[in-house]
Amino acid sequence: MDVFHPSVGRFYPADERSGRISARRSVALLRRLFFLALGLSAWSCHSPEPVGPTHVTWYVFDEPSGAFREAARRCTEQSGDRYRIDIVSLPTDADQQREQLTRRLAAGDESIDIIGMDVIWTAEFAEAGWIREWPMRLTRRASAGRFPIAVQTATYKNALWATPFTTNAQLLWYRTDRVPKPPETWDEMIDMAEKLGANGRIQAQGERYEGLTVFFVSLLASAGGSILDGDGTQVSLAPEPTRKALTIMKRLATSPAADPGLSTSREDHARLAFETGHSSFMLNYSFVWPSALKNAPEVAANMGWARWPAAAPGLRSRVAVGGIDLAVSTYSRYPELAFHAADCLADKANQRIAAERGGLPPTLYALYDDPAVRRRLPFADVLRATLNDAVERPRTPLYADVSLAISRTLHPMRDIDPDRDAARLRKAVQRALRSEGLL
Amino acid sequence: MKRTRDLKGWLLCGPALAAMALVTAYPILYAVQLSLYRYDLRFGAPPELVGLGNYFSVLSSEIWWQALGNTLLITIVSVFFELLLGFALALLMHKAVFRRRTVRSALLVPYASNTVVAALAWKFAFDPTTGFVNRLLGTDLAWLNERWSAFLVIIFSEIWKTTPFMALLLLAGLSLIPDEVIKAARIDGASAVQRFRLIILPLVKPSIVVALLFRSLDAFRIFDAVYVLTRGAHGTESVSVVGYNTLIARLNLGLGSAVSVLVFLCALAIALLFIKSFGVPLLRVER
Numbered sequence: 180m181d182v183f184h185p186s187v188g189r190f191y192p193a194d195e196r197s198g199r200i201s202a203r204r205s206v207a208l209l210r211r212l213f214f215l216a217l218g219l220s221a222w223s224c225h226s227p228e229p230v231g232p233t234h235v236t237w238y239v240f241d242e243p244s245g246a247f248r249e250a251a252r253r254c255t256e257q258s259g260d261r262y263r264i265d266i267v268s269l270p271t272d273a274d275q276q277r278e279q280l281t282r283r284l285a286a287g288d289e290s291i292d293i294i295g296m297d298v299i300w301t302a303e304f305a306e307a308g309w310i311r312e313w314p315m316r317l318t319r320r321a322s323a324g325r326f327p328i329a330v331q332t333a334t335y336k337n338a339l340w341a342t343p344f345t346t347n348a349q350l351l352w353y354r355t356d357r358v359p360k361p362p363e364t365w366d367e368m369i370d371m372a373e374k375l376g377a378n379g380r381i382q383a384q385g386e387r388y389e390g391l392t393v394f395f396v397s398l399l400a401s402a403g404g405s406i407l408d409g410d411g412t413q414v415s416l417a418p419e420p421t422r423k424a425l426t427i428m429k430r431l432a433t434s435p436a437a438d439p440g441l442s443t444s445r446e447d448h449a450r451l452a453f454e455t456g457h458s459s460f461m462l463n464y465s466f467v468w469p470s471a472l473k474n475a476p477e478v479a480a481n482m483g484w485a486r487w488p489a490a491a492p493g494l495r496s497r498v499a500v501g502g503i504d505l506a507v508s509t510y511s512r513y514p515e516l517a518f519h520a521a522d523c524l525a526d527k528a529n530q531r532i533a534a535e536r537g538g539l540p541p542t543l544y545a546l547y548d549d550p551a552v553r554r555r556l557p558f559a560d561v562l563r564a565t566l567n568d569a570v571e572r573p574r575t576p577l578y579a580d581v582s583l584a585i586s587r588t589l590h591p592m593r594d595i596d597p598d599r600d601a602a603r604l605r606k607a608v609q610r611a612l613r614s615e616g617l618l
Numbered sequence: 619m620k621r622t623r624d625l626k627g628w629l630l631c632g633p634a635l636a637a638m639a640l641v642t643a644y645p646i647l648y649a650v651q652l653s654l655y656r657y658d659l660r661f662g663a664p665p666e667l668v669g670l671g672n673y674f675s676v677l678s679s680e681i682w683w684q685a686l687g688n689t690l691l692i693t694i695v696s697v698f699f700e701l702l703l704g705f706a707l708a709l710l711m712h713k714a715v716f717r718r719r720t721v722r723s724a725l726l727v728p729y730a731s732n733t734v735v736a737a738l739a740w741k742f743a744f745d746p747t748t749g750f751v752n753r754l755l756g757t758d759l760a761w762l763n764e765r766w767s768a769f770l771v772i773i774f775s776e777i778w779k780t781t782p783f784m785a786l787l788l789l790a791g792l793s794l795i796p797d798e799v800i801k802a803a804r805i806d807g808a809s810a811v812q813r814f815r816l817i818i819l820p821l822v823k824p825s826i827v828v829a830l831l832f833r834s835l836d837a838f839r840i841f842d843a844v845y846v847l848t849r850g851a852h853g854t855e856s857v858s859v860v861g862y863n864t865l866i867a868r869l870n871l872g873l874g875s876a877v878s879v880l881v882f883l884c885a886l887a888i889a890l891l892f893i894k895s896f897g898v899p900l901l902r903v904e905r
Binding site for chain 1: 658660763863870
């Protein structure tokens with residue numbers, strides 16, 4: 180105990196007379212200090228609620244242009260001091276967003292009020308009881324004037340669970356200086372690219388991740404098939420469309436026109452590669468347009484857009500829809516305010532801001548005729564036509580498993596054997612639906 | 619007398635034991651318990667006891683065995699090279715006459731860096747568009763796109779990062795060798811090779827075993843480097859990545875816990891193997 184004497188004594192001048200204090204007293208002093216500290220910390224934990232509007236927290240991916248922040252600011256203002264929307268940024272990668280959210284929601288985190296939910300999570304979050312059913316009185320506002328497909332993504336078991344905010348779908352981007360007329364079908368495009376030689380590359384997403392699943396779902400839907408049956412409990416994967424989709428994937432990956440890095444390529448790799456100018460085709464989302472204008476104006480000057488190529492002549496291409504819906508967490512302490520805030524965030528004015536500033540395509544049909552939006556999204560008509568025919572990814576609470584099963588089975592695309600892999604794929608998806616085994 | 623001393627010993631160890639039980643034993647036992655249930659956080663259903671069903675499911679899956687093979691490959695190759703390089707570095711540091719401190723600190727830099735940051739740096743370095751490796755070697759390879767080269771990069775980044783740790787442990791062993799022994803051997807006419815083989819090596823052996831054990835256990839649990847470099851694509855998945863996917867991405871607590879328990883058992887087996895086959899430098903009681 181000797182160690183403590185000088186230091187303790189120094190703080191208590193009353194004891195300085197004696198010069199030393201007994202061990203017992205120093206223990207008593209330390210104890211008093213300890214309880215004081217404990218009391219202080221307990222007191223600070225129970226500090227009174229801050230006065231002013233209630234804080235409603237919106238977990239959403241980090242949007243670089245600040246459009247979401249602006250929307251939050253506007254809705255806070257419109258609420259007339261009822262609430263204040265705070266944004267918590269999630270990673271840009273959808274898988275990582277989901278990992279963070281599910282971990283919090285599974286633990287019943289009360290700090291989440293509004294969730295910026297990728298369109299593929301609705302079934303999972305609803306089934307797990309993590310999000311609240313959208314209130315009847317707001318249902319009309321959440322669905323009127325929006326793309327049916329966007330509303331569908333927020334629907335599960337005949338109920339609405341979220342309000343559709345932004346949407347997205349892939350287009351075919353091509354070089355107008357090398358390609359006079361955009362190809363209609365995949366075979367036509369690969370032929371064209373092979374003829375163009377060194378500058379004819381096709382950029383797509385081939386890494387083993389969600390993007391590969393999107394690619395397959397889009398090809399399959401374009402060929403007239405689907406992964407799951409209508410109610411999402413049984414595997415569909417009809418033989419003919421599946422074979423067709425796998426054959427196209429195989430042909431693309433083994434063609435000299437494919438990028439050598441296809442098997443690790445994501446959306447952003449594809450964009451970067453296209454911006455170097457050595458590619459003539461790219462399947463990608465609309466974010467590539469503002470990016471090309473900024474980073475590679477000489478490429479952007481010769482950049483055209485068209486619908487995704489069809490699987491076969493006479494068929495219409497159908498691509499998987501993306502975007503985010505806004506849902507309210509079950510564990511939110513202020514659900515009423517959160518519904519109100521989410522409804523405001525997804526309204527017309529804020530969708531316009533998201534489109535104008537962030538280039539995020541709106542879910543409201545009418546905005547595609549808005550001059551400001553069309554300036555920002557000059558491909559609005561092609562995009563709207565694409566979205567009218569777009570498909571959903573499998574709507575099942577086990578979507579994460581199903582997606583893993585698909586991307587695992589089909590990666591790398593160059594090794595696909597259509598006959599063998601159609602059977603493997605069916606088995607893998609079946610196992611995923613039973614949530615069995617490793618994936 | 620002895621009994622009271624024993625009691626006192628136990629009492630003194632008590633707090634440490636309690637802390638260990640709390641932070642180590644409890645989670646392990648909880649994982650074992652979870653692994654016996656079918657329990658998925660995505661479904662409201664209460665956990666359902668399935669006995670060893672999850673273990674059968676894991677052990678009958680080709681993914682587990684492939685991941686185990688990958689992990690063992692990474693462990694063995696990287697630890698082998700780390701030992702060689704680490705020993706060479708340790709001898710160098712031991713012999714360094716001037717600037718000893720600078721040499722040691724310089725060697726420690728890779729170990730001090732964060733694994734994720736280091737892995738990201740290597741990812742960029744090996745990237746065909748942004749990296750310098752291709753230019754340096756005069757190759758045109760997408761390193762992380764092929765299985766063998768992806769393994770090479772993963773193992774290389776592991777070696778780069780943890781060789782200093784190995785070197786440091788071995789250096790500690792080397793500095794324990796009394797100078798007199800070496801001097802005596804030199805006077806007796808032992809050549810440098812003989813001195814190394816017959817005197818230094820046997821005396822450093824306990825340190826080598828400890829270093830190998832630590833590194834093997836560490837390398838077996840490799841997660842961050844694989845996660846950052848390939849995310850487990852191209853057949854480079856390690857057992858920890860499989861566990862992560864099952865537990866965190868799929869929220870399948872039962873199956874994921876079974877994977878974790880199996881990883882733990884493998885680590886235990888490695889530790890036992892070392893202790894049994896190399897003697898027990900860790901548990902030797904000094905009197």
